[in-house]
Amino acid sequence: xxxxxxxxxxxxxxxxxxxxxxxxxxxxxxxxxxxxxxxxxxxxxxxxxxxxxxxxxxxxxxxxxxxxxxxxxxxxxxxxxxxxxxxxxxxxxxxxxxxxxxxxxxxxxxxxxxxxxxxxxxxxxxxxxxxxxxxxxxxxxxxxxxxxxxxxxxxxxxxxxxxxxxxxxxxxxxxxxxxxxxxxxxxxxxxxxxxxxxxxxxxxxxxxxxxxxxxxxxxxxxxxxxxxxxxxxxxxxxxxxxxxxxxxxxxxxxxxxxxxxxxxxxxxxxxxxxxxxxxxxxxxxxxxxxxxxxxxxxxxxxxxxxxxxxxxxxxxxxxxxxxxxxxxxxxxxxxxxxxxxxxxxxxxxxxxxxxxxxxxxxxxxxxxxxx
Ligand code: BGC
Numbered sequence: 001x002x003x004x005x006x007x008x009x010x011x012x013x014x015x016x017x018x019x020x021x022x023x024x025x026x027x028x029x030x031x032x033x034x035x036x037x038x039x040x041x042x043x044x045x046x047x048x049x050x051x052x053x054x055x056x057x058x059x060x061x062x063x064x065x066x067x068x069x070x071x072x073x074x075x076x077x078x079x080x081x082x083x084x085x086x087x088x089x090x091x092x093x094x095x096x097x098x099x100x101x102x103x104x105x106x107x108x109x110x111x112x113x114x115x116x117x118x119x120x121x122x123x124x125x126x127x128x129x130x131x132x133x134x135x136x137x138x139x140x141x142x143x144x145x146x147x148x149x150x151x152x153x154x155x156x157x158x159x160x161x162x163x164x165x166x167x168x169x170x171x172x173x174x175x176x177x178x179x180x181x182x183x184x185x186x187x188x189x190x191x192x193x194x195x196x197x198x199x200x201x202x203x204x205x206x207x208x209x210x211x212x213x214x215x216x217x218x219x220x221x222x223x224x225x226x227x228x229x230x231x232x233x234x235x236x237x238x239x240x241x242x243x244x245x246x247x248x249x250x251x252x253x254x255x256x257x258x259x260x261x262x263x264x265x266x267x268x269x270x271x272x273x274x275x276x277x278x279x280x281x282x283x284x285x286x287x288x289x290x291x292x293x294x295x296x297x298x299x300x301x302x303x304x305x306x307x308x309x310x311x312x313x314x315x316x317x318x319x320x321x322x323x324x325x326x327x328x329x330x331x332x333x334x335x336x337x338x339x340x341x342x343x344x345x346x347x348x349x350x351x352x353x354x355x356x357x358x359x360x361x362x363x364x365x366x367x368x369x370x371x
Pocket of ligand 1: 271
C-alpha cells in the first residue's frame, strides 16, 4: 500500500469512527422561524415503544406518548401538531425555561453591587426569562442518538438584561425504564443567576381529555413559599400542615382547589413553589401523580430544592392544540423543578448565583408507569 492510500484509508476510518461514536440521528423539519431559520423535530424512542418529540425551537417537548394500563400509548403533554402553533406564543407548553424560571420581582436584582434591569413581561415583574426567554430561541441539536438529544444555546451577555455569556446544554434522554431524564448544565463568563426548568403541561388521561382535577397527587414537601398578589414569594416558608397545600398524603388535585384559603385565591388555584423534603444532593422524589381511568402514574425525581405546582389556571379554552383539542382551564398540570422564584432578591433562599469557573448542573427525571 502506498503512503497516499494509507493516508486515505486512515482518513476514511477516522470519519467512520467519528460518525459511529456520535451516531447522530437526523431530525425532521418542523417549520421555519419568521426569519427563515429551519426548526427541527427530533424523535426519541425507547425499547418499550415510549416516544418523545423535541423541537429545536425552545427545546420544546412537543409530544410524549406513554402506555396506559392496557398498554395503549397516549400523548400526555399539551402542544401543537405543527410549528405554526408555537409562533403565537403559547404559555410555555413543553418548553425549556430560562435564564431564570418563574418570577423576579420588579424585573431587577443586584449582584456584586451592580443593579441589573430585566425585561418586564408580567406586569412589573419578569417571568420565565423575559420577553424572549429560552422557550423562544433556536437551540442547536448537538448529539441525537434516537434515545437522547443534546441541545445547546449560548445566551449572550445582556440578553433580556442578564449579565454574562451563559453557555447552556440541555440533554433529554428516554430510558428503557420509561423515564424521561433531563440534564441541564451551564457555565458563565461573569457572575449571573440561573434557574432552568421544563414547562411541560401534563394530563395523564391524554392531552385534551378534560381537566386534571381528578388526578391524585403526592408532593414530598412540608413547606411552601406563599406569594403576594403579583405571585412573588413573600419570603415566608410556610408549613403545609392543615392547609390545601398539604399533599404529603395523596389528594385529588381538585379536592381543595376551590377552598377559601387566601393563597389559593391569589394563585387562582395552585401556582406555588413547594420546598422539597430532601436528603443529600442526588435525585430525590418530589411528586407522584396518578390518574385512575388510564392507570397512568408519573413520578418526578430531581436534584433541585423545589417544585412549582401549577394547575393551568390561566388556560381558558381559547387554545386549540394537537388534534384540534380545546385546552380548557385546568386541563393540565405542571411540575416545574426549580430554585425558588425571586431568589436573586431574597438572600434567605438557596442561591441561584453562578460564577465563572463553576458549572451549573441539575437533573430531573419523569418516570412513567401504570397503577
Ligand atoms: C407560573 C404561572 C404562569 C405559568 C405559565 C408557571 O410557572 O407559575 O404563574 O402563568 O407558568 O406562564
